[in-house]
Amino acid sequence: MQQYLSTLEKSWYELHRHYQFSEPQRTFNKLIAAYSEKQRAYHTIQHLYECLVLVETIRSELNDSNAVALALWFHDAVYDPQAKDNELKSVELFERYLAQDLQIDRIQKIKRWIAATQKHESTEEVDLQFLLDIDLAILATSPERFEEYEQQIQQEYAWVDPDVYLIKRKEVLAHFYQTESLYQTAYFQQNFEQRAKGNLRGYLGLSL
Known part of the structure; x- marks a missing residue:
């Protein structure tokens, strides 16, 4: 647990250095609390950690590695096993937390990427291809x-x-x-x- 948290905090503050979030600690705390909710067993900080570690190994393959990492931070931010709209609610959460901190084109791109983790459809967009593959890396x-x-x-x-x-x-x-x-x-x-x-x-x- 502590190993995950220290790596996640390092990842988050690297993103903060790049994006200059207005409330980095508050948003980090909220996301960690979300990924620690009791209804989760797989969609936890362990899954988030595993995804973000993979981003580091393929950073040179990505066009916008920071955007990929940020999308992964939010892709399961809302998770109810009995709901069908988790990804869309995660999109809303991302917008609520960070809309004031990012340029509109980046907001729209990351929202689209988070939503895409719902159906994992084929895409020609390289960064999104990698994001979706990372989300399924657990199978390997x-x-x-x-x-x-x-x-x-x-x-x-x-x-x-x-x-x-x-x-x-x-x-x-x-x-x-x-x-x-x-x-x-x-x-x-x-x-x-x-x-x-x-x-x-x-x-x-x-x-x-």
């Missing part, structure tokens, strides 16, 4: 972390009948597995695709 993690991830997702959906959950979850992961290119960028296809398909194959009980 170590087998141990993948198992933990699956347990965390199941915990968030504890309100669903277990048999129904299992059917629906397998449908979601089978869709990912059957997608010819799970990731949109060449970087993720080369470095993450094979591991992700292996994890999915293992979960679904499929053989090569």
Whole structure:
């Protein structure tokens, strides 16, 4: 927990140096509180941390790495497992917290990117491709972390009948597995695709 927080604080204040937020500490505290809400098991500061660490490893691939990082900070800022409008509410939260601090074109771009994490549709926009791939990078993690991830997702959906959950979850992961290119960028296809398909194959009980 403390490891995550120190890295997240460093990331946030690097963004503050770039954007000059009017209330950096207050906004940081609110975001950490949001990602620590009790209904979350996967969409937590751990997920945020994992996303932002990845941004650092691919910074040279991005056109606007600060905007990608800021969009990731807000992409799950609102999360209710029983709601269907989390991303749109996260967009509203971003606008409420930072609209006064950023140029209008950057606000519109980041709002569009946050909203895009709802459906993960194909795009030609390189930075958005990377942002969406980062959000799905968990699928290519170590087998141990993948198992933990699956347990965390199941915990968030504890309100669903277990048999129904299992059917629906397998449908979601089978869709990912059957997608010819799970990731949109060449970087993720080369470095993450094979591991992700292996994890999915293992979960679904499929053989090569």
